[in-house]
Amino acid sequence: MNVRHIQTIWMKEIRTYFSSPIAYVIAAVFVGLTGFSFALSVESRFPEATVRGFLFGPTGAFFLVILMTPALTMRLFAEEAKLGTMELLLTAPIRDSEIVLGKFLAAFTMMLAMFSLTLYFPLLLIWFGDPEILPILTAYAGLVLMGSVAVAIGLLGSSLTSNQIVAAVVSLAVLLLLWLASFVATLGDPGSLWVDFIRFLSLNDHLRDLTFGILDSRDIVYFLSLTAFFLFITSRIVEMRRWR
């Protein structure tokens, strides 16, 4: 691994993001809709001074990450395949894994930038109320960890095809499966091995504790290993594309 190679890809992708409207549109919709969720939660009959209000729900940050990450990542490999620039990248003196990591970091950076736009919610809470700080910190940690998993899945989807729409739909399907796994688990016998396994895979269950301020190393390991797993698969797929 050569840091300079990764950095080169990373910077290039960031610049591409800023030169197209996609990132701006995604960020605007994200801030708008999470703001709506936040306002609803604060205006509710029993308002709580927590950030959970903008995280959960159909326009909450978690679900929006699932819906919007594919739009952010679909370009990354699919466009290179379509333009033929993949041939340039794969014949440049850099490793496949460095390409994958550079692209991952670029999309992840964009996602962090997007999240940072929501930081005024906790600031408002602190200004007008007296929230517990720890749950806010762990909730953001959860958001960031989930974002890394989502970007890794999006990157995998993009590496599979030269069609950006196909890439987005595939990534969305995988993300929705992981998101809905906990609901699927409620259908089976509680206590059976399968149910436990599906529940273990579910993004939802691992996020819940974090939003209550419970920092469990198992949750963190879950997110980090899932990210690493999808990045590893992506770099194998990039390598496999060489054979065709």
Next chain:
Amino acid sequence: MIEAKGLTKFFGDYPAIEDVSFRAEPGEVVGFLGPNGAGKTTTMRILTGYTPPTSGTASIAGHDIQTQSLEARRAIGYLPETVPLYLDMTVRQYLSYMGALRGLSKQRIRSRIDDMFGLCRLEEYTDSLIGKLSKGYRQRVGIAQALLHEPPVLILDEPTIGIDPRQVVETRQIIRGLGGEHTVFLSSHILGEVSQVCDRVMIIHEGRIAAMDKAENLSESLGGTTRIILEVRGGTQNEITRILAGVPGVQSVEADESSGELSFIVECEPTQDLRAELARRIIERGWGLVDMHTAGLSLEEVFLRLTASQEEEDSASAEPEPA
């Protein structure tokens, strides 16, 4: 500089190339000639490390393309068949990205980019978006990209395809100028181009090397004649054929009426240019010379002759000894 031994690549059951072996010495310009689908691009993709061979080995500047892939790739400048460009970047941004990918330092990138603007005549378009450039200019950006890091080996896949004739001439000049300093390996399906630009020519047919020789030897052994095509008005076919055949140096005359006009294919010795003499004879008789041009062998004819001569050799050597 480039050394390939027994390169073979299968796509499923279908062999794209079989047992391709050759060497290219430092400073040499080697042409790779073949019709579309003969395996040129596959061979180049193997050499550049884009796709691994099914069997066989190759090395670039002494580095094995599989075990020392990164070192080998560092020594190569590659222009793929579809010029790989980011349309939303300016020429300068694109080249500096390519420089960074190849690990050049910032100052080096800056000075090399300026060199490339000059060499590839891109000065007026340094800050234009690549998406707005014409095909010819995009091709130049592609060549600039391949040369940027001063690689000892250049691999150019169909560098003059799809650009207008004036730019073709310029591109060939640029490539010709690269020999000596770089080892250039370029592919083409135009015989004339390869014999103009290259020191040595390798012909690939259906995935196998059919011939390899110095460019002049190859066109001599293949052609042996220069071909002039004339269109004449007035006069009968027999008369004109007789007059043309009477010119010293003419080896054969063939009449052709299929296009409506009466045209003649005159084969003559390659050492002489008979065009002026042929024209004079036609005009003298009061006929109208409507069109006259020279024509080389088409690639199809080259292969016909090549395969025919090989079969002759094969059958000659296979003939049983008289008892």
